[in-house]
Amino acid sequence: MTDGLAIPAVPAPDPRLRIARARPLPDPAAMLELGVREIDARLGGGLAHGALHEVAGAGPEAEHGTAATLFVAGLLGRVPGPVLWVMEHRDLFPPALAAVGLHPDRVVYAEAGRLAGVLQAMEDALRYRDAAGGRLAGVVGEVRGRLGLTASRRLQLAAESAGVIAFALRRTRRARNVRDPAAGAVEPNAAVTRWRVACLPCAPPLPGRPDWPGLGPPRWRLDLVRRRGGEPASWIVEVADAPHRLRLAADLADRSHPAERRPASRAVA
Amino acid sequence: MVAAADHAASRAGLRAGMKLARAQAMLRGLEVREADPEADAAALARLAGWCLCFSPLTSPDAPDGLWIDATGCTHLHGGEPAFLGVIGGWLRAAGFAARLAMADTPGAAHAVARFGEAAETVVPEGGTRMAIAKLPVGCLRLPPEVGEKLHRLGFDRVAQLIEAPRAPLARRFGAVLGRLLDQALGHAFEPIMPMLPIGVLSRREAFVEPLLTGDAFAVAIDRLSVAVCAAMEQAGQGARRLDLLFERVDGATPAIRIGTARPSRDPVHLARLLRAEIERVDPGLGIEAMRLVVPLAETLSYAQSPAVLAGAAPPGADVAALVDRLRSRLGAARVYRAAAIESDVPERGVAYGPPMAPLTGRTWAPDLPRPARLLDPPQPVEALALLPDHPPRAFTWRQHRHRIRRADGPERIAGEWWKRAAETWAVRDYFQVEDEAGSRFWLFRRGDGVDPATGDQSWYIHGLF
Known part of the structure; x- marks a missing residue:
């Protein structure tokens, strides 16, 4: 390098400034509640609007992510406004989303074909403002394959600047070993919270018909794998019937919060 | 003189160019209409304007033809044969008898449409030479006296002309024969002069120096869309479709077309949609002018925003502009809304339709288990x-x-x-x-x-x- 082309030294940014920017204080008004008191308390009010949240299936659900899909749809059903659902190819069945509270008139679907297209459509939708300044209520992207630091940070920044909630619904390619619990997304990314939703056998058995046990409400294990500025946690929840609501599974309630143990619910088990 | 004869008349032996007296002698009770070339030309121009719904570039080819530049349009109709089928179907439904051909070059399409065997022919890519070789020399749009002389010299088929040495032919007939042959075979370029239907809003911008870069196009697009939107505002209209024609130095006219889900005259939005398509345009040696045309517009009046009256923001954002952006990138069929329809069979109970269609408010029966x-x-x-x-x-x-x-x-x-x-x-x-x-x-x-x-x-x- 010649003297004439010397690059001026860039002053290093103040690290405190970077940390302050990286961790915006949660605004209690801008929280999307899960509707379960224990979980919302742990999250500091709920899931932050204006942030990227990652939700993935676990184990055999990693490929289709059905429980994760219903979890996300149920959350978005709690806020008003239009939602964009971006996927690679269509295998979603809208009646199921409607059943958990996401009315079909609220959802616009986009098939983006490839991962890059999904991410671009998500970012476009997050940054979108209509003529009156209105924003979407939420953006869901079904992400198959890697969601690296750069891509997720772009989404996180877009969500943060717009104040729109974004969900990255992680799905794996067809799992070779469906029993592999690690099959799924493990690489680091910039999502503010990262969830794993796994199906569990429902309990207690209901007499659906005289000779065959019927189905109880679906039961999920919600793993909060990572949360910015918080600790991981795990809950077992049940999906109550209409109106679609989550509740801690009665016989296993309060696993994460022994202090709030309720004797009545213990008696049922 | 007989100027033209319809299908029934041709079957009875009548030909264009025949003496009228002879025709009347051949056929008793012949119905004769006075030829009106001006009205014919006007009707042809109207037809060309109507064909703009198939492609942004169409042009009347007097006296009886029509050019449609199908570049980049066929996939919207499911391939080239299907595209021709759609056009043919519409023309027949409108009462026209038409012969259609699609080929690599305008000259070949012209020849095959008039002299080919089938009424609808798709000449495969690269098959031009084979397709026209067996046709009579008259298919090359030669001046009549040239055709007559060629015939006397024993040239009947195009194949003979292709194989014959060029120099003696050029000396005898001038450069026109070689040029027409080259244009039909694709060795020489022949532009289709795009027609602009009368009454359609358009703005053109010519440049001092030919433009080559995407940035320069973007600036020009911004200016054009502002001008067009101002004109649309005066007319009280909003664009549903926009064509941007790039007039290239060599005479070609690449074009891009965008559509909107709802009529729009927002210059920022329209310019953004157009800019996203720039990459598809081959600038060649440079673009000397650009023209923005609004082939499809709808009435767009001012609407009072409910937010002003109610004092509160409406619950949902208006997603029309986002839908347009996604549709122009992903394809119109890949951005949709799901609606509930009455059907007992689960997979038929969902209708996927355009996202800006009026909302029904209906949903599915909530108590039936349906998978995600x-x-x-x-x-x-x-x-x-x-x-x-x-x-x-x-x-x-x-x-x-x-x-x-x-x-x-x-x-x-x-x-x-x-x-x-x-x-x-x-x-x-x-x-x-x-x-x-x-x-x-x-x-x-x-x-x-x-x-x-x-x-x-x-x-x-x-x-x-």
């Missing part, structure tokens, strides 16, 4: 079950065996015999089952388990909860 992911078509599984109405004990799907612990069902769905005769007796018995791991599946058995007419008792997986 639907496998389309249902995949066969191997299952063990007691007949007639027990859920399976276990099933094997994708080489993995699921033992079933709990199940709900059956939900019996009968075929829609009023829609399809084959479904008169068809029955599906659906079960919602849960395996040992807690995963829930939606299985069905074809048939009611008793009567073989209702189905063959085979098991399928249709979805995952």
Whole structure:
């Protein structure tokens, strides 16, 4: 390098400034509640609007992510406004989303074909403002394959600047070993919270018909794998019937919060 | 003189160029109409304007032809033969008798349309030479005296001309013969002069120096869309479709076309949609002018924003502009809304339609179990079950065996015999089952388990909860 082309030294940014920017204080008004008191308390009010949240299936659900899909749809059903659902190819069945509270008139679907297209459509939708300044209520992207630091940070920044909630619904390619619990997304990314939703056998058995046990409400294990500025946690929840609501599974309630143990619910088990 | 004869008249032996007296002698009660070339030309221009719905570039080819530049348009109609079929169908429905041909060059298309065997011909890419070689020399749009002389010299087919040495021909007939031959074969370029229908809003911008870069196009697009939107505002209209024509130095006119889900005259939005398509344009040696045309516009009046009156923001954003952006990138068919329609068969109960269609407010019955992911078509599984109405004990799907612990069902769905005769007796018995791991599946058995007419008792997986 010649003297004439010397690059001026860039002053290093103040690290405190970077940390302050990286961790915006949660605004209690801008929280999307899960509707379960224990979980919302742990999250500091709920899931932050204006942030990227990652939700993935676990184990055999990693490929289709059905429980994760219903979890996300149920959350978005709690806020008003239009939602964009971006996927690679269509295998979603809208009646199921409607059943958990996401009315079909609220959802616009986009098939983006490839991962890059999904991410671009998500970012476009997050940054979108209509003529009156209105924003979407939420953006869901079904992400198959890697969601690296750069891509997720772009989404996180877009969500943060717009104040729109974004969900990255992680799905794996067809799992070779469906029993592999690690099959799924493990690489680091910039999502503010990262969830794993796994199906569990429902309990207690209901007499659906005289000779065959019927189905109880679906039961999920919600793993909060990572949360910015918080600790991981795990809950077992049940999906109550209409109106679609989550509740801690009665016989296993309060696993994460022994202090709030309720004797009545213990008696049922 | 007979100027033109319709199908019935040609069958009776009448030909253009015949003396009228002779024609009347040949055919008693012949109905004669005075030829009106000006009205013909005007009608042809109107037809060319109407054909703009197929392609942004069309042009009348007097006296009896029509050019349609199909570059980049055919995939919208499902391929080249289908594209011709659509155009032919519309023309026939409108009462025109038309012969259509699609080829690499305008000259070849012109020749095959008039002299080819079939009424609709697609000359495959690179097959131009073969397609026109066997046609008579008259197909090359030669001046009549040249054609006459060639005929006297023994040139009947184009193949003879292609093989003959050029120099003697050029000395005898001038450069026109070689040029026409080259244009038909694709060795020389022939531009189609695009026509602009009268009454359609357009703005043109010519440049001092030919433009080559995408940045320069973007600036020009911004200026053009501002100008067009101002004109549309005066006319009280909004664009549903926009064509941007790039006039290239060599005479070609590449074009891009965008559509909007709702009429729009927002220059920022329209410019953004156009800019996203710039990459598809080949600037060649440079673009000397650009023209922005609004071939399809709808009335767009001012609407009072409800927010002003109610003092509160409406619950939802207006997603029209986002939909346009996604549609122009992904394709119109890939951005949609789902709507509930009346059907007992689960996969037919969802209609995927344009996102800006009026909302119905309807939804599906909330109490029926429906899976979040639907496998389309249902995949066969191997299952063990007691007949007639027990859920399976276990099933094997994708080489993995699921033992079933709990199940709900059956939900019996009968075929829609009023829609399809084959479904008169068809029955599906659906079960919602849960395996040992807690995963829930939606299985069905074809048939009611008793009567073989209702189905063959085979098991399928249709979805995952």
